[in-house]
Amino acid sequence: MKLDAHIPSGPLTQKWDQHRFDMKLVNPANKRKFDVIVVGAGLAGASAAASLAELGYNVKCFCFQDSPRRAHSIAAQGGINAAKNYKNDGDSVHRLFYDTVKGGDFRAREANVHRLAQVSVSIIDQCVAQGVPFAREYGGLLDNRSFGGAQVSRTFYARGQTGQQLLLGAYQALSRQIGLGRVEMYPRTEMLELVVVDGHAKGIVVRDLINGVVTSHAADAVVLATGGYGNVFFLSTNAKGCNVTATYRAHKMGATFANPCYTQIHPTCIPVSGDHQSKLTLMSESLRNDGRVWVPKRKEDCGKTPASIPDSDRDYYLERKYPSFGNLAPRDIASRAAKEVCDEGRGVGPGSLGVYLDFADAIARLTEPVVRERYGNLFDMYERITGENAYQQPMRIYPAVHYTMGGLWVDYNLMSNLPGLFVLGEANFSDHGANRLGASALMQGLADGYFILPYTIGHYFASQKQTRITTDHPEFKKAQETVSARTRRLLAVKGKRTATSIHRELGKLMWEHCGMARSKESLTAALQKIPALREEFWSNVRVTGENGSLNQDLEYAGRVADFLEFGELLCLDALTREESCGGHFRVEHQEAGECKRDDAHFSHVAAWEYQGEGKSPTRHIEPLTFDEVHLATRSYK
Amino acid sequence: MNLTLKIWRQKDAKDIGGFETHEVREVNPDMSFLEMLDVVNEGLILRGIEPIAFDSDCREGICGACSLVINGTAHGGHKATTACQLHMRKFSDGETITVEPWRARAFPMVKDLVCDRSAFDRIIQAGGFVSVSTGGVPDANAIPVAKEDSDQAMDAAQCIGCGACVAACKNASAMLFVAAKVSHLALMPQGKVERERRALNMVAQMDTEGFGACSVTGSCEAVCPKEIRLDFIARLNREYGRALLHRGGG
Amino acid sequence: MIGAHGMKLAAQLFGTTLGRKYLMALSGAGLFGFTVVHMLGNLQLFLGPESLNRYAQFLQSNKELLWPARLGLLSMVAIHLWSAIKLTAENKAARPVQYIGDPNPVAATFASRTMLMSGLIVAAFAIYHILHFTVQVPEINFVSVDFKTFHVAEGAQKGFHDVYRMMVTGFQNPFVSGFYILAVGLLCLHLSHGLSALFQTLGLRNHAWWPLIQRFGIVASLLLFLGYITVPVAVLSGLVTATTGCDCCK
Structure with missing residues (x-):
């Protein structure tokens, strides 16, 4: 298989403009003849569904939540980047492009990233026009802040709830189209199979979560905007419902999965408190603007109350190791540094898996009311979860899985190797390389949905001779039977373990063997253990209830089954990428504790092709070329 | 700590339903309420009993999925806290806790603690948006918005659509929910253009869904996890009155 | 007659929950105005028979004004009552199932939860009150x-109905006075919530004004209560008698 990214020719800065002109258009009167299925209703899915409906396409949108407003984009706190240069501090499209490529450790496509930086400015315009209440200055214009290691203030925000406000903007645009009858919305409906006819994606099979009825939906194109796979680690900052099922089942139908080993660990999460833990909660990265990260210099001091440890016995390790970025070092670097000190036995709190994020200096410098004004809601959230008052004692934080840069492979048009299957947002692999910068996820999701897919999908429609497929096609029957058979099989095991306990075990295994630090040894071990755990699942899982009604146990077990296969792919990718880059840290490849890339051998995208059950997937390569950006070692010292 | 749970079970929309009692042993005070239910559910599954169905997703208080009435109060009655953010240290050893679903005609029952809140979506579909399509919008800074207005709009826009306001109101009124969206958009210049249509259409849909009226008791404000204030309801009333003055009946 | 626009407006006012709340608030405001004027009229008792009877004669001799006023009042009562009963029925229907958990309603005051009851008792009293003093x-x-x-024996109002004597005699029965005080108490309880709620319903407030409005509601109700009960209290305590009036006030 040859992966052709279809990157337009011409100078980088003109590629997108030229491409927009070169793409074929669908006559306005003909748009209503095309049906599009959008799976997922987060930022990418809702914005795409709304924009496509506005253009005149017939759209069906599916989500597993009870309302499209609940997609996990809603939980993003910090903000959204855009190269507006409103602050006059030297930002530009090129700088945002450069920062994103560098932040991604030179493992993203230049052309995609440049386009992302270009359309970022339109996103802000669009959201403001929708009435998103971004933070403003007294003059009435938009406020910006610097975020996550950026040296310019380009982040637009709405308190600590930027994701929520942007999602509600997209949700409202989608709701408007639903109200107008242009989008048919299917909440509480889960996609369980992709239907491919003659190599083209032609529809999906879904299960109605309320009554278990399995139905088929045919369309001229299928758009997956189903988010990331962070929950393969069981504990992550993802919502409980986030899963890999839609993308993984598309993968099994032939869509290649790119760079699954690129996972982002966020440094500022609330540590695990016990075995009951169901998820981890992120504390906004903005806390690192004023908080100082430290651990005791000596192991013996770890049990002491933080106040009793004098400054001279504290190790402000980020400030020590990265004097120019200090506590604002990028996510992957800050996370690994935390792991390092905890591995040395200098962690604090339960299980010694935590570091302090201390606001004492900030309170002394700014006064408590100012700190409260800036971070009050985060301090409140911390207190609700831990029962501790962070004004009086330092917070405890620890890294947690947060975002996955890998995803289904897509070309410049956001189309996967299966024609007619488009993948948007976190579900694709496209723009963040091996590490995502803060406030860039919202940007990418909305760029894909509002400003990229609406053009490229038209080009696909206009350049294909369309064959109309109905759900009577045998491929639909086959897919429906696959779904029903899987459900029957899950209910029939009647074993002695819950899906949760197996998922938890998988997560622990993944975290220990393929988490913040990976080695050939650990990955090989994981690749042996995962199939055994999968075997355990299929022979010993207990799924209660029946198919014919709301059965959350059954839904969940199906998702765990996919994680059990996908986890193996993730580890395999991590094993074969014999270098360290961004969120992928191989202990064999480091230089003084930092990532050591191998550009000679690994400056490429690895896209995996499914070969069938029990067979090893095939690794395909899309080489990455850098014409504009000079490959350099990423340094934040 | 040990607890007794008195929990609502209902097989489906047609079932009459009733309370079931569960003894829960060795509850870790650091658990969230939902994690405690997870533990109960794991125990049930191992005994081959269907687990208690309840909605939850983000578990960090922002998606609005969780919807439990705990000891008679929506989300359990702690300031600005959703059920998923409520931790067991707020309860005492030996306590009996009742857990019920949202109760409102407009939120029909689905199963156990799960109800159908799609009425909220339909209210938004009736007018809770600014009618702009993608593209063709002015530069973001071309529309100045007074910081005070923007901040107030954000206060209202924070609504997570959980429905606790409806659940707590003796009239199962959705006024706080509708008011939050109407106020958010009416406070922004972008939303002012179609404010009258919006107020009339959303109110009409709210009535169609079968929510009750506001008796200004303030229960909604008290349980709202995002602390959305009652003055937004006054603003909705004002917007509605304004619509009658400017547009008549629409 | 009222045209298509008028029909639409009427459909909004009478057909939506918000419209009915508007009608209720506006009629309530009108009735509140009446209670204030009525109380001021009552208090003239303390100025002696001549003042009170002059005022009574003034009211009763202008039939062209009296009847429109009475009809106006009656229609306000009708609208207030109709909207109250209709809204309450809808509100009850909107919440068909109650919670069994701790039944303490969050935040809602006693007054706010008993508006219909207090209102109905006051309405029943009003009927008695009219039969008692108006129809006699x-x-x-x-x-x-x-x-x-009872006729005035001397002075400018000679031969006219002696309202002063009627009031004093009427309140001499402690049960009649008791019922009156109870009803006035309930009216003021009703107003303690209703007054501020009407500002809320008409949208005439924001967070800055709200505490002030709430205080106004309570203080105004309290003053009304005191103003109304002074009459029966003065009669029962013998401070005023059927012939002399109140010495200290004259």
């Missing part, structure tokens, strides 16, 4: 006299 049915005054036989 002898069988229900429980003082065994016919108020219609």
Whole structure:
């Protein structure tokens, strides 16, 4: 298989403009003849569904939540980047492009990233026009802040709830189209199979979560905007419902999965408190603007109350190791540094898996009311979860899985190797390389949905001779039977373990063997253990209830089954990428504790092709070329 | 700590339903309420009993999925806290806790603690948006918005659509929910253009869904996890009155 | 007659919950105005028979104004009552199932939860009150006299109905006075919530004004209560008598 990214020719800065002109258009009167299925209703899915409906396409949108407003984009706190240069501090499209490529450790496509930086400015315009209440200055214009290691203030925000406000903007645009009858919305409906006819994606099979009825939906194109796979680690900052099922089942139908080993660990999460833990909660990265990260210099001091440890016995390790970025070092670097000190036995709190994020200096410098004004809601959230008052004692934080840069492979048009299957947002692999910068996820999701897919999908429609497929096609029957058979099989095991306990075990295994630090040894071990755990699942899982009604146990077990296969792919990718880059840290490849890339051998995208059950997937390569950006070692010292 | 749970079970929309009692042993005070239910559910599954169905997703208080009435109060009655953010240290050893679903005609029952809140979506579909399509919008800074207005709009826009306001109101009124969206958009210049249509259409849909009226008791404000204030309801009333003055009946 | 636009407007006012709340608030405001004026009229008792009777004669001799005023009042009562009953029925239907958990309603005051009850009792009293002092049915005054036989014996109002004597005699029965005080108490309880709620319903407030409005509601209700009960209290305590009036006030 040859992966052709279809990157337009011409100078980088003109590629997108030229491409927009070169793409074929669908006559306005003909748009209503095309049906599009959008799976997922987060930022990418809702914005795409709304924009496509506005253009005149017939759209069906599916989500597993009870309302499209609940997609996990809603939980993003910090903000959204855009190269507006409103602050006059030297930002530009090129700088945002450069920062994103560098932040991604030179493992993203230049052309995609440049386009992302270009359309970022339109996103802000669009959201403001929708009435998103971004933070403003007294003059009435938009406020910006610097975020996550950026040296310019380009982040637009709405308190600590930027994701929520942007999602509600997209949700409202989608709701408007639903109200107008242009989008048919299917909440509480889960996609369980992709239907491919003659190599083209032609529809999906879904299960109605309320009554278990399995139905088929045919369309001229299928758009997956189903988010990331962070929950393969069981504990992550993802919502409980986030899963890999839609993308993984598309993968099994032939869509290649790119760079699954690129996972982002966020440094500022609330540590695990016990075995009951169901998820981890992120504390906004903005806390690192004023908080100082430290651990005791000596192991013996770890049990002491933080106040009793004098400054001279504290190790402000980020400030020590990265004097120019200090506590604002990028996510992957800050996370690994935390792991390092905890591995040395200098962690604090339960299980010694935590570091302090201390606001004492900030309170002394700014006064408590100012700190409260800036971070009050985060301090409140911390207190609700831990029962501790962070004004009086330092917070405890620890890294947690947060975002996955890998995803289904897509070309410049956001189309996967299966024609007619488009993948948007976190579900694709496209723009963040091996590490995502803060406030860039919202940007990418909305760029894909509002400003990229609406053009490229038209080009696909206009350049294909369309064959109309109905759900009577045998491929639909086959897919429906696959779904029903899987459900029957899950209910029939009647074993002695819950899906949760197996998922938890998988997560622990993944975290220990393929988490913040990976080695050939650990990955090989994981690749042996995962199939055994999968075997355990299929022979010993207990799924209660029946198919014919709301059965959350059954839904969940199906998702765990996919994680059990996908986890193996993730580890395999991590094993074969014999270098360290961004969120992928191989202990064999480091230089003084930092990532050591191998550009000679690994400056490429690895896209995996499914070969069938029990067979090893095939690794395909899309080489990455850098014409504009000079490959350099990423340094934040 | 040990607890007794008195929990609502209902097989489906047609079932009459009733309370079931569960003894829960060795509850870790650091658990969230939902994690405690997870533990109960794991125990049930191992005994081959269907687990208690309840909605939850983000578990960090922002998606609005969780919807439990705990000891008679929506989300359990702690300031600005959703059920998923409520931790067991707020309860005492030996306590009996009742857990019920949202109760409102407009939120029909689905199963156990799960109800159908799609009425909220339909209210938004009736007018809770600014009618702009993608593209063709002015530069973001071309529309100045007074910081005070923007901040107030954000206060209202924070609504997570959980429905606790409806659940707590003796009239199962959705006024706080509708008011939050109407106020958010009416406070922004972008939303002012179609404010009258919006107020009339959303109110009409709210009535169609079968929510009750506001008796200004303030229960909604008290349980709202995002602390959305009652003055937004006054603003909705004002917007509605304004619509009658400017547009008549629409 | 009212045209298509008028029909639409009427459909909004009478057909939506918000419209009905508007009607209720506006009629409530009108009735509140009446209670204030009525109280001021009552308090003239303390100025002696001549003042009070002059005022009574002034009211009753202008039939062209009296009847429109009475009809206006009656229609306000009708609208207030109709919207109250209709809204309450809808509100009850909107919440068909109650919670069994701790039944303490969050934040809602006693007054706010008992508006219909207090209102209905006051309405029942008003009927009695009209039969008692306006229609002057002898069988229900429980003082065994016919108020219609009271005429002013001397002065400018000579020969006119002696309202002063009727009031003093009427309140001499402690049960009649007791019922009156109870009803006025309930009215003021009703107003303690209703007054501020009407500002809320008409949208005439924001967070800065709200505490002030709430305080106004309570203080105004309290003053009304005191103003109304001084009459029966003064009569029962013998401070005013059927012939002399109040010495200290004259």
